[in-house]
Amino acid sequence: MDKIERITALHRILKASRYPVTVKRLQEELGCSRATAYRDLAYLRDALMAPIEGDGEAGFRYNAAEGERFELPGLWLSSEELYALLASQQLLARTGGGVLSTALAPLQKRIEGLLADHAGIDQWPMDRVRVIPHRGRKLDETGFRTVAAAVLERRQLGFEYRARSTDEKTRRTVSPQRLTHYRDNWYLDAWDEDKGGLRSFSVDRISAARLLDEAARDIGSEELNQHLASSYGIFSGEPKGWATIVFSAKAARWVADEQWHSKQQGRFLSDGRYELKVPYSASRELLMDVLHYGADAEIVEPTVLREQAKSLLALALANYER
Missing domain, CATH: 1.10.10.10 (Winged helix-like DNA-binding domain superfamily/Winged helix DNA-binding domain)
Structure with missing residues (x-):
């Protein structure tokens, strides 16, 4: 003990x-x-x-x-719970690009102090917990706090948004629904008051964010999940169909343990290859993930998705034929 x-x-x-x-x-x-x-x-x-x-x-x-009135003060957890909490705190602070570091600093110091006291040492060795961010984008801390406040206080949010695909800047008024942390980046799921529909916004592309006086429109969790989580990827929308991808026996050892989508279907084939089926709407993100496996992955169907993959591979190959 x-x-x-x-x-x-x-x-x-x-x-x-x-x-x-x-x-x-x-x-x-x-x-x-x-x-x-x-x-x-x-x-x-x-x-x-x-x-x-x-x-x-x-x-x-x-x-x-x-x-009768006395209770142990403050954060009082077992060592295992503290280890897990410390690792989670490090994950949030480091993958958030530093945007959460200020808010979490008091909690981190409290956890480190309890761990050091538990171990009988002056300072807990923080370098024993290592989190490596991957392709995270830089966030404006003030803007992130404003977005988070709008989500939690249930108030409408106004901001300027520069779409990454077109580089076009537009003004948006939205009813924030939730913040999503996906692949080391933050996204805002919101009801777009001007467009009249649910949208996902990359928080790093939001600028001049300001809280509005109007109360945010509330969208039920079931509707949010149906629209934003029913298909593959962050910008999913309603699924257009199912993609079938077959992975080589070598890649199967990794893919079989991966969670591509909550409704995915997977099975090993008789020759050791692995067949994965996922619902999708926008094809771009799915294609990037499949092409990440190179020659170890093949899109079997639908035909239109298979042809898109072939076109991308042909364009990539053309870069090396000059």
């Missing part, structure tokens, strides 16, 4: 006991030495301000008047 777990157990023992608890009993229940039991009692009393009274002969208990 580690220190955090012992302190938690010690608190529960004293909280439940009507009479003083001897040090010998604490040793047995906590599975520790006499010296450790005394150190834990001192830590609980002096550092956490627990209303402990008594001595080594008569035993220890919580003061009757204050013990």
Whole structure:
């Protein structure tokens, strides 16, 4: 039992006991030495301000008047929970391009302090947790906070948006629905008040974001998922059909363990290859992911998607024939 777990157990023992608890009993229940039991009692009393009274002969208990109200302060988790929380915090801070670092800094310091105290060291070795961002785009922290505030406060949002595909800048007024973190980048799912439909906006392409006084229109989760998560990729929309991709036996070992879509269908073929079926609407993102596997992937159907892949491969090959 580690220190955090012992302190938690010690608190529960004293909280439940009507009479003083001897040090010998604490040793047995906590599975520790006499010296450790005394150190834990001192830590609980002096550092956490627990209303402990008594001595080594008569035993220890919580003061009757204050013990009922006392609870362990702040964030008090097991070491395993702290490890998981620390890893999650690092993931959010680093893959967010630093946009969450300021907001999460107090939590990070608290977690690091508890871990260091648990391990009996002055500073927790943060370099033992490594998160490598992949192709994340830079965000404006002020703009991100405004977008997040609009989502959480349920207010309409106005902003300028420069589409990456056309580089055209437009003014938008939207009712934010949710923030989505997808492939190391942030997206805003929203009801476009001008277009009269659901849209997804890349947050890094949003500028001059401002909160509006009007309340945001609420779209039900079922409708959001039907429109935005029913097909492959981030800009999905209603599915136009299903794509069937066959991967070589070598690539099958990876693809069989990958989650391409919540409704995907996959099976191993008799020759060791792997067949994957996914619903799709916009083909561009799906084609990029399939072509990532090069010669180890083949789009079988539909024919139009297969022909698009062939055209892209031909154009890529032309770059090397000059």
